[in-house]
Amino acid sequence: MPFSPVHKLRLSSGITLLVQPMPDRLTVAAGVWVRSGSRVESDELQGMAHFIEHMMFKGTETRDARGIAASLEGLGGHLDAWTNHEHVCYEARALSEHLPQVVDVLADITCRSRFDAAEIEREKSVVKQEIAACEDDPTDKIHELLARQLYGAHGLGRPILGTVESVDAFTREHLYANFASRYRGDELVIAAAGGLDPEHLRDLVERHFAAPSGPAVVRDPAPVPRAVSVIHEERDEQQLYLALGAPTPAYSDPRRYGLRVLNTLLGGLMSSRLFQRIREEAGLAYSVGSGLSFLSDTGLLSIQMGVAPEQGREALRLLRLELEKLAAEGPSESEVEAAKMYLKGGVIIGMESVSNRMEHMARQELYTGRYSPPEEHVAAVLAVTREQVADLAAEFARPERFTLGALGPAPGGPLSPAEWPAAS
Structure with missing residues (x-):
């Protein structure tokens, strides 16, 4: 390759x-x-x-x-x-x-x-x-x-x-x-x-190119972690929109490969845990999934879904159970292997595009100062073990690490900190 x-x-x-x-x-x-x-x-x-x-x-x-x-x-x-x-x-x-x-x-x-x-x-x-x-x-x-x-x-x-x-x-x-x-x-x-x-x-x-000349940009410090919390903005919508986020390490951290595997099996695929449990089995959401974004000095594991307002609390209950189970037991070997193969395919298929090649080069330079070829990324993903993903799930995917945001109506009143683990 x-x-x-x-x-x-x-x-x-x-x-x-x-x-x-x-x-x-x-x-x-x-x-x-x-x-x-x-x-x-x-x-x-x-x-x-x-x-x-x-x-x-x-x-x-x-x-x-x-x-x-x-x-x-x-x-x-x-x-x-x-x-x-x-x-x-x-x-x-x-x-x-x-x-x-x-x-x-x-x-x-x-x-x-x-x-x-x-x-x-x-x-x-x-x-x-x-x-x-x-x-x-x-x-x-x-x-x-x-x-x-x-x-x-x-x-x-x-x-x-x-x-x-x-x-x-x-x-x-x-x-x-x-x-x-x-x-x-x-x-x-x-x-x-x-x-x-x-x-x-x-x-x-x-x-x-003749770039302008001006004073150096003043960089901002890394964000200070804030206490887990709940915010609910009530407004007239057909659905209740839920978004949750938990901090992760930054792009430069080698654990990002294991976190990508974790995110993929959690909510990155139609066969993922959240899609199967909340959409396919419970029928509570059309759109549900997770995402992972790495920045220069922090990262974020996020979960998002849109549900009927009267089903918001039930959807959060099922989500909490799935996160607790994953954090406590870890994923199966087959889940990890399927996620790794999906990520491998995504890298190789993506590199067929000249635009993706351009973007890959630029992001490597901006975040690490060096170019690492796609085959290095594939090798790092394939080297991830089930035990590593289990450890990452226990550290980063516990429900009490997630801040909860909600937008839309909710029968019974807005969601409160008491309804989400560790929120204050």
Whole structure:
């Protein structure tokens, strides 16, 4: 299962360039990754990283917003961006023959955006509508609610989009000062995979990228673990939305492989424990599952489901029983083997995509500073034992480790701390 080697270059501008040639591919995927996301923002400037991402598409020295939108679409390509708590990414996908245009437009938007005052005011309206849409979407809102309960005033506890009040207060000076710090050369990782030549890409990047100069980004400290708690926001919904989260180690911790196996057999598959018990056997939920997210200095094992309001307490009872059983007894050998095979397939199938190759390289650099090939990840997953997963379940999957968030109606009144283990 050999994968082509990755070339890592540190350019004179401070930019880190990662390249994985895939000679048999006719396409390329390239991404400009910014090392800081929304978590480094102060309360007053929350939403700034996301707003700057929007402004990158509103006009540069040589292109207006329409020109940016059409730059790759007219070549059969695609340009997009996203912001999360840890990073911002601008990604492009196109035919290999259009690599020069890909680098040109990515450099143009991330180095030469104008931050036009009229466009800023217009985009404030757009982002406030995005905030309103998130407020109206219970699947988004419940995760914001849980994050606030888990992390409090820490950056991880604030919404990535910011608030209407914080967005309204943004000025061009605020935006450009943040841009100059966040988009410095040493804050950028450029990753590309597909049908390309590393030296050709290096020449293009050095020619087109001229990153701004600003003070270094001030990193926030790791979040301090908070006491397990329950929060229930009652509002008129057809369902009661439940989300639970328990802290885990960070991305760099080698136990992440065992935790991935644990998450997969707990709620990551249709054959998983939660799907089978709560949906298939009890018929209480259409959507139920678990997830695992690793960040630079923490992680989160999460569980989510939507149930009829009158069945919320019963669903939580069954969930608690499943977690208690898994923590006490551990999984079966067959569950562990099935989860490992699923994860192995996910890695290998995922690496067929040039976009996934690009993202894999970038995340390795951002979280560990080194590239570890997919075969290393597969080997680490396959080396996980049933005993290791049992130990991890006993440590991290006990119900009393989970903070509970609920959104929607509940007959008999809102869920209280007394109804969830160890909540205070």
